[in-house]
């Protein structure tokens with residue numbers, strides 16, 4: 355039995371093909387997976403667990419929640435906890451009600467685990483992008499319990515409007531940043547491997563799937579999923595692959611669609 359890793363699906367009402375793809379993928383992989391790790395950005399945006407009550411969002415979200423629950427249900431597994439999720443920078447407000455609705459166990463990052471006999475560090479990956487000083491300052495601000503509580507206390511519609519503004523600002527800022535700035539910093543990655551005493555690291559976030567090798571160990575970057583090409587963003591986004599990383603019981607790693 356394998357452990358599977360996926361990230362950066364960025365699901366929303368605007369990504370019906372990616373939603374459909376994930377549902378099919380979950381159905382076809384449930385019986386071969388010992389566990390599934392979702393390493394952040396399952397959703398394009400998450401302004402709070404009351405998203406589940408929004409009739410418009412429910413339409414695409416309910417089938418996703420159902421497919422996630424089915425992955426962990428008999429005969430695929432004997433109870434919840436088969437799927438573990440680390441929050442990403444887009445969906446860091448995922449909470450307990452979502453976790454229960456999807457039969458998912460939420461895990462704080464970085465998570466030190468042994469996968470296929472190999473000590474492994476799991477994280478979303480945005481913390482590795484230390485060259486993006488402006489982003490790290492923003493992240494520090496919005497990831498405090500105080501910011502979260504104040505934001506979640508606002509009305510749902512207001513939270514959605516703020517999230518849309520933040521996404522537009524982030525896109526505008528991202529357009530002017532050099533590619534190297536928004537990638538993981540290799541020195542930071544190597545320091546983290548040493549600090550945690552692990553030989554392997556798996557993360558997403560950068561949408562630059564790769565296997566990097568260092569003296570300290572290796573770093574796998576997961577691919578994002580996007581089977582919906584937004585008309586206004588061209589084919590660069592549509593060119594990405596989707597799929598998961600498999601770690602077998604013997605510790606070997608395979609990339610799959």
Ligand SMILES: [Mn+2]
Nearest residue numbers: 395442443559
């Ligand atoms: Mn991300």
